[in-house]
Amino acid sequence: MxxxxxxxxxxxxxxxxxxxxxxxxxxxxxxxxxxxxxxxxxxxxxxxxxxxxxxxxxxxxxxxxxxxxxxxxxxxxxxxxxxxxxxxxxxxxxxxxxxxxxxxxxxxxxxxxxxxxxxxxxxxxxxAALLAEPWTVQTGQGAPYRVFTPFWKNVRPRLSVLPVPAAPARLPAPPVDLLSFDADDLGLAPPANEPRWDEGFWAHWQPGEAGAAELLDAFLEGAAHGYKEQRNYPDRIATSKLSPHLHFGEVSPRAVVSAVLARDWPAAVKPDIEHFLSELGWREFSHHLLFHFPHTAQDNLNPRFEDFDWADPDPRLLEAWRRGRTGVPIVDAGMRELWATGWMHNRVRMVVASFLTKNLRCHWRHGADWFWDTLVDADLANNTQGWQWTAGTGADAAPYFRIFSPVAQAEKFDPAGKYVRRWVPELAKLPDSALSAPWEHADLLARLAPAYPRRPVVDLRASREAALAAYSGPKTRPPA
The missing domain is CATH 3.40.50.620 (HUPs)
Structure with a gap:
């Protein structure tokens, strides 16, 4: 043959x-x-x-x-x-x-x-990777989209239950004499003389097609119900966590959509399903942007920010952010979750990204580079779009409304402090009232969490005002 x-x-x-x-x-x-x-x-x-x-x-x-x-x-x-x-x-x-x-x-x-x-x-x-390839989606003028909502209105009607071919039961054998390396020969694992920093990942993940199928089934049976609201709470199992499996192609987006649409969902759950599909839509939109604007992996999509006044990166502050030692609990929890598991909850990704680009006013590329190295779902399109969205330099950008208050975010989405206590255990003994802004409770912090920073690496209010002042320049420039 x-x-x-x-x-x-x-x-x-x-x-x-x-x-x-x-x-x-x-x-x-x-x-x-x-x-x-x-x-x-x-x-x-x-x-x-x-x-x-x-x-x-x-x-x-x-x-x-x-x-x-x-x-x-x-x-x-x-x-x-x-x-x-x-x-x-x-x-x-x-x-x-x-x-x-x-x-x-x-x-x-x-x-x-x-x-x-x-x-x-x-x-x-x-x-095999997209629901709608980038060149198949255009505005009425034949141009690529730059805003998500009209993009999704174009793509969403195309989604339907399609037959998804199963894996072949048997395959003919390739020639037996073909040279082949083992996956262990490719230098993909941490070197033997270095700490196995990835060892904790595998309690959370099962790479491969079987692991993807199990997560999809678990999501449909569980977290899909209430997804629209519950997905914002990082202490809960309320997302699909399919992102690394989608990135490596261990499951196709078409298979995910077909599995979702094939179910007869109760009326109360249908808004949750539509919201989940729109999240897949953001993945599509990210690929659409990168394909049509390939320079955005390194440069701003919005040219108004070409001369933006980013702060000179302070190595001390960058390292505090990377290691989860900023003194801001929700930020530190997210960065430690990332280091321990190779993943971070999406709500917290926005908070830590806002803290880096707005409060520290570091260029978004510093964050994108760190996520690229530490995320198991590091996808160039998604990573680029996510960081530019939060920094205000990309598509759908409204920077004045995207300076996330890490204190308010923690109070709203981790009100009992379960997420912070899990990933910043030195704060576990603090009462809920002190957990989101422990520097405001100096005596409690010194007594119950002596190993934690006494105050944030930057003043949150002052750094927010500085960011607003810096962003006022690009806002007033005419569009390119």
Whole structure:
């Protein structure tokens, strides 16, 4: 039988995998391939937390393939060179992959497709990652969207219950003599002579397609009910936590939408379902923005902020923020949750981002870089859009209304202090009334939490006023 290479990247699943299905439909023996070439994604090669997840996800994919009679062939080096070697070794007649949408990946994939097609090879790419690819959504004037609400009004009617192909029960075996590395050979885990900083992650996560399916089922049975309101409370299991699985393609957004829409929800739950779908819409919108405005991974979407008066970064303040030692409990709790689990609740992400970009007035790139290295769901589109949204430099920006008060946010969304006490245990003995702003209760803080900072690294009120003054400049400039 003829062979086809199926190039896995961030589509690490067997169900609803268009590239794999296309190879099978054409009558080929699929040769599943992963090529480790992080330098080709520069300057956004995967961060440390993403690498740790990737290692386990590759192992899970290989196990799933072997259970069906196949295996994952792992290579490392230049992608085109390794593909050419595999074509020669297998006499493959076709190459299939699922599309990526980051600027570096688009350029690389375009070059590979053009080069191999010119030699007569069948090369096809497919959509496995988005509900609506960026070039399929336009304004009435044929332009890309810059505001979420009209974008979502365009995309939402397209969603429906679609058949989601199951994983093949059996797969033909690729040639047995193909060289393959083990996932452990790729240097994805922390070095043996360094602390295993990721060890705590795996009590919270199960990388791979099975882990994604379990989370989706748990969400539909539980947190989907009341999602619209409950998702704002970080001390509760009230979100899907599917973001890393979606990023690595262990579940498709189409499968998630179909599973949601296929259920007969009570009328009281339907607003929750619509809100969840709109959150998937924000993921789509982020990819839409990055595709049409690729410079935004490094630069502001809104040109009014080109000369914005960012503060000179103070290494001491940046380190306090990164390590959860700012003296502001909700901020410190979020940063410690991130370090311990590789993830942070979305409400708290906005609070810690606002604190960095507004109260410390550090450029949003400092935060984006740290999240990129520490989040297991570090996605260039989502990370960029999220940070620019909070900083006020991106789409849907209203900076004057987005200086989050960390005290008010803690009082509203962690009123009993469960979240703060979990991640900042030195504050556990403080009464609820002192937990959101412990510096206002100096005697209690000194007596019950002597290891915690006596006061925030910046004055919250003064830094807010300074941010408002700084943002008044871009507000008055004419739009570009």
């Amino acid at each position: 003829s062979h086809a290479l199926v190039w896995f990247r961030r589509d690490l699943r067997l169900s609803d995998n268009p590239a794999l299905q296309a190879a099978l439909d054409a009558g080929h023996v699929p040769v599943p391939v992963y090529i480790h070439a992080p330098d080709e994604e520069a300057p956004w090669a995967p961060g440390a937390a993403s690498r740790a997840w990737l290692r386990r996800s590759l192992q899970a994919l290989d196990a799933d393939l072997r259970a069906r009679g196949s295996r994952l062939v792992i290579r490392r080096g230049d992608s085109l060179s390794e593909i050419e070697k595999l074509i020669a070794e297998t006499r493959a007649e076709a190459l299939h992959w699922n599309r990526l949408y980051e600027p570096a990946s688009i350029a690389r994939d375009t070059r590979i497709k053009q080069g191999l097609k010119s030699r007569g090879l069948v090369v096809e790419s497919h959509n």
